[in-house]
Amino acid sequence: MQMVLGARLGRTNGSEARKLSVRKEVMKLASIRITNFQSIRDSNICQIGDITCLVGKNEAGKTAMLQALHRLNPMVESAGKFDVTDDYPRKDVENYKYQLEIGKVLPARVVAATFNLEDDDLQPIRQELGTDAIAEAQLTLYKGYDNKLAFALKTNLRGALANLIKDEVLPNETRSALSNCSTVEAALEVINGQKQQTPETKSLKEVLSQIQSSSLDQYIYDKFLAQRIPKFLYFDEYYQMKGQANIEGLIKRRSNGSLEPSDYPMIGLIELARLKLDDLLNPTRTQELKNKIEGAGNYLSERILKYWSQNKHLDMSFDVRPAGPGDPEGMRSGTNIWVEIYDARHKVTTGAGTRSRGFVCFFSFLAWYSRVKREDQPLILLLDEPGLSLHAKAQEYLLRYFEQEVKGVNQLIYTTHSPFMVDPRHLERVRIVQDKGVDSMESIPPEEDGTKVLADVFEGSADSIFPLQAAICYEMYQSMFVGNTLVVEGVADLLYLQIVSTLLEKQGRTGLSPQWTITPVGGSDKVATLAALIGARREARVASLIDIRKNGGQAVGNLYQGELLRKNHMLTFAQFAGKLEADVEDMFDENFFLDLVNAEFRANLQKPVAIADLDGGIPRINVRLETYFQANPMRNAVSYSHYRPARYFSEKATSLESRISKETFDRFEAAVKALNALLEC
Numbered sequence: 001m002q003m004v005l006g007a008r009l010g011r012t013n014g015s016e017a018r019k020l021s022v023r024k025e026v027m028k029l030a031s032i033r034i035t036n037f038q039s040i041r042d043s044n045i046c047q048i049g050d051i052t053c054l055v056g057k058n059e060a061g062k063t064a065m066l067q068a069l070h071r072l073n074p075m076v077e078s079a080g081k082f083d084v085t086d087d088y089p090r091k092d093v094e095n096y097k098y099q100l101e102i103g104k105v106l107p108a109r110v111v112a113a114t115f116n117l118e119d120d121d122l123q124p125i126r127q128e129l130g131t132d133a134i135a136e137a138q139l140t141l142y143k144g145y146d147n148k149l150a151f152a153l154k155t156n157l158r159g160a161l162a163n164l165i166k167d168e169v170l171p172n173e174t175r176s177a178l179s180n181c182s183t184v185e186a187a188l189e190v191i192n193g194q195k196q197q198t199p200e201t202k203s204l205k206e207v208l209s210q211i212q213s214s215s216l217d218q219y220i221y222d223k224f225l226a227q228r229i230p231k232f233l234y235f236d237e238y239y240q241m242k243g244q245a246n247i248e249g250l251i252k253r254r255s256n257g258s259l260e261p262s263d264y265p266m267i268g269l270i271e272l273a274r275l276k277l278d279d280l281l282n283p284t285r286t287q288e289l290k291n292k293i294e295g296a297g298n299y300l301s302e303r304i305l306k307y308w309s310q311n312k313h314l315d316m317s318f319d320v321r322p323a324g325p326g327d328p329e330g331m332r333s334g335t336n337i338w339v340e341i342y343d344a345r346h347k348v349t350t351g352a353g354t355r356s357r358g359f360v361c362f363f364s365f366l367a368w369y370s371r372v373k374r375e376d377q378p379l380i381l382l383l384d385e386p387g388l389s390l391h392a393k394a395q396e397y398l399l400r401y402f403e404q405e406v407k408g409v410n411q412l413i414y415t416t417h418s419p420f421m422v423d424p425r426h427l428e429r430v431r432i433v434q435d436k437g438v439d440s441m442e443s444i445p446p447e448e449d450g451t452k453v454l455a456d457v458f459e460g461s462a463d464s465i466f467p468l469q470a471a472i473c474y475e476m477y478q479s480m481f482v483g484n485t486l487v488v489e490g491v492a493d494l495l496y497l498q499i500v501s502t503l504l505e506k507q508g509r510t511g512l513s514p515q516w517t518i519t520p521v522g523g524s525d526k527v528a529t530l531a532a533l534i535g536a537r538r539e540a541r542v543a544s545l546i547d548i549r550k551n552g553g554q555a556v557g558n559l560y561q562g563e564l565l566r567k568n569h570m571l572t573f574a575q576f577a578g579k580l581e582a583d584v585e586d587m588f589d590e591n592f593f594l595d596l597v598n599a600e601f602r603a604n605l606q607k608p609v610a611i612a613d614l615d616g617g618i619p620r621i622n623v624r625l626e627t628y629f630q631a632n633p634m635r636n637a638v639s640y641s642h643y644r645p646a647r648y649f650s651e652k653a654t655s656l657e658s659r660i661s662k663e664t665f666d667r668f669e670a671a672v673k674a675l676n677a678l679l680e681c
Contacts, residue, residue: 056433061451130163230378268371419470
């Protein structure tokens with residue numbers, strides 16, 4: 001029993017702390033908030049998952065978000081400093097310096113990062129201090145321009161103390177005397193007054209003394225959590241390997257802590273290949289070195305190049321040889337190592353650093369990360385535009401690498417403005433990053449200015465959410481080649497058709513056949529192109545249910561040229577709405593649709609919109625609304641979007657069903673029956 005108490009109350013030594021730090025279930029980053037850094041005044045709280053994708057246009061502040069977070073706890077310690085002159089927002093920096101000098105403000109905070117504590121984080125705390133010692137299983141870290149790491153942890157001193165002093169292995173006399181103690185000071189006074197100090201009471205006294213000298217928060221943080229905090233590994237094009245290095249110089253820079261950015265992936269590659277720099281300089285025999293290098297090349301070719309989709313005929317190798325006078329600067333004495341790529345298709349060997357920019361970036365990241373992953377340490381990856389120089393297909397393979405090699409091992413946050421780096425199957429991972437000041441020519445209130453992470457992606461500007469829209473459309477395009485394609489103009493059309501079809505079936509009426517795959521394309525003028533793309537598949541049917549307007553005649557006529565779409569396969573909402581021009585919204589009664597608009601935009605409307613407010617000479621209600629809002633802008637610069645009423649309808653469809661007129665259901669059912677009949681043609 002004494003051994004149990006000793007393990008429970010004794011301090012964790014260095015080796016034990018290291019064991020804790022490499023457990024698989026480590027604390028997870030849950031949210032971040034960046035303030036007072038470069039283009040960021042206040043980013044808002046950004047929720048973080050296993051994989052988080054920051055999407056935004058150039059100059060939105062995505063890189064600033066990663067750089068600020070990186071400095072909280074960087075893997076490369078020298079990269080962890082904030083500098084007021086370089087990093088504080090330029091508009092406010094001089095005023096901030098003055099306020100700091102006269103003592104009116106404290107050093108500004110830059111990063112607040114909240115981590116969820118996992119069971120493996122909590123288990124040793126509970127074992128020593130009881131299940132009540134932690135009031136909330138979260139740890140928040142802070143860092144600012146004082147460059148000091150601070151933390152916040154909600155603990156329960158009374159619960160921890162009660163658990164410590166009631167331990168059954170303490171002497172009965174001591175435990176009885178401690179039973180009425182409600183403070184650390186009182187417990188220490190009792191222990192100090194005991195005539196006989198057993199190993200158990202000495203261990204308890206040590207713990208209580210440490211808690212008294214700082215706090216329970218500090219004690220728990222220092223002993224149990226500090227070693228488990230994940231490090232941040234930041235990677236961008238700055239860390240691309242050169243493909244060659246002087247071994248003596250590399251060893252020297254590593255030993256004195258002056259590694260260059262390009263050294264990290266090179267060292268990662270060498271260690272991943274299970275080579276040691278000292279062995280490369282002093283091999284016991286030539287054949288042994290040759291065998292090691294050849295085996296390392298084969299191993300790397302299999303491990304890394306399998307994710308490079310652009311050329312499947314590549315093999316990797318190392319070449320170690322004495323330096324020559326004509327070698328690059330810094331490599332003209334001693335021994336050099338060269339990373340080479342053999343292209344079996346073109347029968348040529350080139351240096352890894354001379355390959356395409358995309359290859360070098362992709363290869364450098366995989367080399368560095370594959371090496372640090374083997375160390376099994378708590379790590380969070382921060383990748384700035386990892387697919388920037390990659391072809392769309394290579395970006396797809398990079399996403400596959402994230403899913404297969406990173407997820408479940410380390411958390412990942414990456415930035416992009418490429419639609420091919422947005423996984424449409426996991427839109428919950430996307431966070432929109434936007435800076436209104438970049439888009440506006442007018443001054444913006446300070447609370448709205450600067451880089452923001454938007455909680456609702458639909459609040460983003462058109463430019464900001466474009467990659468997200470494009471990713472969704474690309475995924476839909478991929479699905480077109482399966483089954484029968486029903487082309488509609490936009491996502492709103494898709495939502496209305498799907499929801500009303502479900503309601504029709506609920507009433508025992510005819511719904512849209514599941515054989516149809518509804519595909520929004522963004523306008524009737526794009527239907528011809530889409531039909532041409534799908535036309536190669538003779539077994540697939542293509543039909544459309546599109547808007548019709550006066551100026552759309554040419555686009556509609558183009559559908560019939562070359563038999564891209566037969567006339568009876570091209571349906572319009574006007575046919576079923578009983579109008580010359582009609583959108584999907586015109587299938588509803590006007591008052592019902594206005595109710596959707598007023599409900600969705602109620603926070604931004606000057607007043608509810610009524611039919612009498614709209615121009616009755618315009619046949620399509622969407623155009624009438626657009627005209628109305630041009631003359632009567634909504635608050636907060638919100639624009640009318642066709643999608644938002646459709647989204648509201650999809651969320652509230654069950655409660656709205658009773659308010660939908662029979663005539664509306666009749667119109668939609670007529671369209672659905674016409675479409676289903678085409679499947680028999």
